[in-house]
Every structure is written in C-alpha cells, then in structure tokens.
Amino acid sequence: MRAAPALRMLPVVLKREPDERLSSWLGRLARFYGMSTEAFLECCGLSHSDINDLEWRLGGGEGALLAARVGMAVEELRAMTFAEIAPHARLMVARGRRYVCPLCRGGTQHKATALPWSFWCREHAIRLAARSGRELERLPETQLVMLDLNARAGAVRLANWARGRDEGLPSIPQLLDFLTTRHRRSSPPSLAEQPRLSLEARRANHDFLTRPIARQALLVVVPEYDRVAPVLAKPVRAGLFSLAQGSLLQNYALAVGVGRLSADPVGYSAAVLMASDEEGEERLRETLRAWPLALRRRIYARLGRLRGAHSGSSLGVERNRPGRKRRQSQKFRFSRSHNYAPRIS
Numbered sequence: 001m002r003a004a005p006a007l008r009m010l011p012v013v014l015k016r017e018p019d020e021r022l023s024s025w026l027g028r029l030a031r032f033y034g035m036s037t038e039a040f041l042e043c044c045g046l047s048h049s050d051i052n053d054l055e056w057r058l059g060g061g062e063g064a065l066l067a068a069r070v071g072m073a074v075e076e077l078r079a080m081t082f083a084e085i086a087p088h089a090r091l092m093v094a095r096g097r098r099y100v101c102p103l104c105r106g107g108t109q110h111k112a113t114a115l116p117w118s119f120w121c122r123e124h125a126i127r128l129a130a131r132s133g134r135e136l137e138r139l140p141e142t143q144l145v146m147l148d149l150n151a152r153a154g155a156v157r158l159a160n161w162a163r164g165r166d167e168g169l170p171s172i173p174q175l176l177d178f179l180t181t182r183h184r185r186s187s188p189p190s191l192a193e194q195p196r197l198s199l200e201a202r203r204a205n206h207d208f209l210t211r212p213i214a215r216q217a218l219l220v221v222v223p224e225y226d227r228v229a230p231v232l233a234k235p236v237r238a239g240l241f242s243l244a245q246g247s248l249l250q251n252y253a254l255a256v257g258v259g260r261l262s263a264d265p266v267g268y269s270a271a272v273l274m275a276s277d278e279e280g281e282e283r284l285r286e287t288l289r290a291w292p293l294a295l296r297r298r299i300y301a302r303l304g305r306l307r308g309a310h311s312g313s314s315l316g317v318e319r320n321r322p323g324r325k326r327r328q329s330q331k332f333r334f335s336r337s338h339n340y341a342p343r344i345s
Helices: 022-032 037-043 051-056 059-071 076-077 087-092 141-162 174-177 199-204 221-227 248-263 264-277 277-290 291-319 339-343
Strands: 181-189 212-216
Touching: 022 051, 037 051, 059 076, 087 141, 141 174, 141 248, 174 248, 174 277, 181 199, 181 264, 181 277, 221 248, 248 264, 264 277, 264 291
Parallel strands: none
Antiparallel strands: 181 212
C-alpha cells in the first residue's frame, strides 16, 4: 500500500496583514496562484472543508495540513481565526466585512471589521465606514467625540461577552432585550421626523407618512440616535439580532446604549419607564424581570420619585398659569362686608 504523497511547501507565501482573517489571507493566496479558494484548499489537502468552518474552528489535522503547505506554525494560522469567540456569540461574526477602513488595502479583510462593535481601525486609528457610505457622518463630530466615551465602554463589554469573560449584571443579552423593547405604541412619523414636502408630495407619500414606526427604549437611552436616524431605519431587530443584523449607525447607537446602561442602569431604565405609555411600561417591566431583584427595586424607587417630582411640578405650573381663574374660597370668614357698610363712602 502506497502512502499518500507529502504536501510540498508553496514557493511563494504572501505575508499576512495585522489582524487579517484567515478567509481573506487564503483568498489572496488563491488569487495569487490564479485559482479559486475552493481549488486552493483542495491543493492543500482540504478538499471537503469550508473556508468559513476553518475560520471558525481550525482543527489539529486541518491546521497541520495547511501549515505544511504554507510553511507556518498551526498557532499562527489559528491567530487568524475566530477561535476566541464563544459559541453563544458566533452569530455576531459576519462572513464578509461589515465596515471598511478608507486607508486599508482593498483586498484585505480584518477580523475587527467582521464584528459589529468595532468602529475604529486599529492600524490607522480612524473611524470605520459602512460599505455603502459613512453613516456616522449624520452625527456632528463634536457630538461623536462625547458619544465615543459610551461607545467604547459598550464595545469593551460586548467584546468581553463574546469571549466569555463578561460577568457584569445585567448581562449583555438582558441589556439588548431592554434596549429593543417597545416602550410606546407604534406611531406614524411625527412632524419633526417628516421631511418638508409640498401638499402634492404629501398626497403621493401618504403611505410613508402614515406608516406606524416601532418606538423602542433605544430612542430614550440614546436620543442622539433618535434625532439623526432615518425614520424608517430607527427600529432595530429584537435582542442579539439587533447587533448581528444592524447597520453601522444602529450598532453604534446600541454600543452607546450598552455603555450608558452599564454605567447607570437605574437612571436610564427609570427614564425609559417614565417616557413609556401603559402598554410599553408593562412590556418593560416584563423585560426587567430578568434583572437582579435589588436593581429592579432601585429602578422602581427612582421611577416613583420621578413621577412624584413631575406631578408636583405640573401642579405648580397649573397654579401659576396666567389667566387662571381663582376659585372662591368656601372657608367661613368672621368679618362680613355688611359690618363695614357705614364706613363705605
């Protein structure tokens, strides 16, 4: 019985870029040798392997075959995979790039651009852009600088959660469930959300102007997103899918929301409950049942104080409202006008 021929090392092996993902590097190698990625894997002895499966978990046998072909250590190859991502976060890894860096080489895909909470290029230290355009340009730069503090804090928690190292409470899934819960009844775009249209254009776009839009807690926690997001793109998917399938602007707002809720869960949660209607508050309370009991008690105590302060201020405004008629007092008075009638001139 003849032994299988040993794989010879390739004469030329392209150098991998920093933070480059395995599928990108193998794709560049395949194009260099004028073949498809599938044909290149077959030449490496991996004819029945899928590039995305290799990128997720590179087994010992597969890694040894590929390492012998390219002349690298197995650990170097595994550094280009997403082996550090826990199984519960696998849906967050995009097959291709989510965002692009304007200064990075076009044919190279980095691992960071496949994750929804990566908003800055590690090599050039600039903001990443959506593949269709710079969605974050809707926000003023001065406002972005302030929001970056919350976005970076949220991104750190999200990255730790994806690697199975986040022990914070509420957990990341619980925070995303809260942010994507509808706090008010769905309603058509308000006048502030509608574009300036002529009467004829309003009639032509009647369906758009009357279409109900979901109002989620994210709009209260991150009001900056509410002001700049396109009205039809404001709603995000529920739970973890909001990040996995969100746009750059949506994911940035979610990271800001996670950062703010992590820093002050009581204040922001109470503010959302304060802004909700009756049905929305019921949904939010149901979502909050998964949060720690002590934290929920603090939230509801803060909500009670907010409502007390609001009712007190409303009563004061009503009393001091100009033009308000004072009701005649019904208290018994000891002095009557007829007792002083003789003094009236």
